[in-house]
Amino acid sequence: MTFSQEPRVEHGHGVQNGIESRGFATKAVHAGSPHDPVTGAVIPTISLSTTFAQTAVGSPVGLYEYSRSSNPNRDNFETAVAALEGARYALAFSSGSAATATILQSLATGSHVISVSDVYGGTHRYFTKVATAHGVRVTFSGSIEVDVRSLIEPATKLIWIETPSNPTLSLVDIRAVADVAHEFGILVVVDNTFLSPYVQNPLKHGADIVVHSVTKYINGHSDVLMGVAAFSDEDLIDHLRFLQNAIGAVPSPFDCWLAHRGLKTLHLRAKAASQNAQAVAEALEASQHVIAVNYPGLNSHAQRYVALKQHRKGLGGGMLSFRIKGGAKAAHKFCQLTKIFTLAESLGGVESLCEVPSSMTHAGIPQIEREAAGVYDDLVRLSCGIEDLDDLVGDVLQAVETTVALLEAGSV
Numbered sequence: 204m205t206f207s208q209e210p211r212v213e214h215g216h217g218v219q220n221g222i223e224s225r226g227f228a229t230k231a232v233h234a235g236s237p238h239d240p241v242t243g244a245v246i247p248t249i250s251l252s253t254t255f256a257q258t259a260v261g262s263p264v265g266l267y268e269y270s271r272s273s274n275p276n277r278d279n280f281e282t283a284v285a286a287l288e289g290a291r292y293a294l295a296f297s298s299g300s301a302a303t304a305t306i307l308q309s310l311a312t313g314s315h316v317i318s319v320s321d322v323y324g325g326t327h328r329y330f331t332k333v334a335t336a337h338g339v340r341v342t343f344s345g346s347i348e349v350d351v352r353s354l355i356e357p358a359t360k361l362i363w364i365e366t367p368s369n370p371t372l373s374l375v376d377i378r379a380v381a382d383v384a385h386e387f388g389i390l391v392v393v394d395n396t397f398l399s400p401y402v403q404n405p406l407k408h409g410a411d412i413v414v415h416s417v418t419k420y421i422n423g424h425s426d427v428l429m430g431v432a433a434f435s436d437e438d439l440i441d442h443l444r445f446l447q448n449a450i451g452a453v454p455s456p457f458d459c460w461l462a463h464r465g466l467k468t469l470h471l472r473a474k475a476a477s478q479n480a481q482a483v484a485e486a487l488e489a490s491q492h493v494i495a496v497n498y499p500g501l502n503s504h505a506q507r508y509v510a511l512k513q514h515r516k517g518l519g520g521g522m523l524s525f526r527i528k529g530g531a532k533a534a535h536k537f538c539q540l541t542k543i544f545t546l547a548e549s550l551g552g553v554e555s556l557c558e559v560p561s562s563m564t565h566a567g568i569p570q571i572e573r574e575a576a577g578v579y580d581d582l583v584r585l586s587c588g589i590e591d592l593d594d595l596v597g598d599v600l601q602a603v604e605t606t607v608a609l610l611e612a613g614s615v
């Protein structure tokens with residue numbers, strides 16, 4: 204799992220050696236993808252066997268014994284993600300939620316966690332409804348860079364950051380929080396799902412663990428549900444690998460193979476999605492029918508300086524949200540009038556998606572709390588895919604114009 208010590212590298216192909224020093228794209232294509240030493244197959248086969256033969260008791264033929272504990276396709280995928288996040292280790296899970304749950308379960312009863320308030324809905328649910336059952340308390344903060352020191356208690360073991368936040372795309376300065384956390388020996392976890400390892404590498408900014416819903420950008424084709432956690436600390440690997448095996452929320456070899464195939468084009472997809480989102484955000488910001496646009500690639504973004512410091516080339520990523528004039532009715536209508544953006548939850552795939560968070564992904568949050576976090580009923584969230592830029596800009600603008608015309612005619 205450590206790509207630097209990977210035993211199969213020896214009979215793999217040359218590029219596996221010294222891959223740490225290669226560029227992102229070379230790592231994406233080659234890390235964890237050795238040629239088959241027997242057949243020469245360039246692409247690793249899908250290893251469906253759940254069990255592996257042993258020549259004597261306790262002496263397996265190869266590296267594997269039982270597929271929940273480890274298997275070749277999961278190892279390959281984990282090696283690739285570790286390379287892309289600049290981590291020594293990565294552990295894959297059956298979903299992003301399972302990765303989150305496993306990290307939270309590594310904490311002793313009585314532990315305290317500090318989290319940004321705008322976390323993914325499922326993360327919020329786990330923190331407030333599941334972690335409590337084994338005696339882990341979570342305090343939420345809407346301004347963690349400012350509050351972190353005052354929120355730390357003797358029992359604080361973990362700080363959870365999601366940057367950019369969902370769906371308002373506000374950013375957290377990871378280094379600012381990590382510096383304080385590390386004074387107290389507290390671990391910092393960053394959910395990097397929204398940007399992918401191409402745009403942001405949280406470990407380089409002081410985070411101890413980075414997690415992803417692989418379901419989104421890393422797989423990138425909206426056909427696999429998976430999660431991953433990556434980190435470099437030796438103390439974490441034994442404990443988290445133990446829990447990965449003991450809890451057993453692991454992905455299938457087939458899903459690992461598919462997600463690994465998706466990962467090989469992450470750099471191309473993330474760049475295209477980011478360029479598309481930038482153009483869509485600029486077009487929306489210029490529209491008289493739009494109240495505000497949340498996008499870290501815009502100079503109007505309140506934490507644009509964080510994006511410039513933390514994101515590759517200051518890229519804004521593929522996600523944005525905007526408030527349309529005309530209230531909830533307009534937001535709903537907009538999502539029915541787009542022709543390329545599909546009305547659906549989720550994000551990070553090659554296809555563009557739109558949704559209304561207040562009625563869909565964030566419907567579970569009470570209105571007062573939601574609006575305090577900027578999630579108004581007229582907010583639309585877009586996940587820009589990798590279609591043609593002009594087509595996406597045109598689609599969004601025609602949907603805005605048509606929505607407004609229908610509202611003015613009283614037919615919405």
Ligand SMILES: *Cc1c(COP(=O)(O)O)cnc(C)c1O
Nearest residue numbers: 298299300323394396416418429
């Ligand atoms: C989707 C998502 C998750 C949860 O991942 P699943 O794979 O759906 O379990 C966690 N964090 C963020 C930011 C997400 O978008």
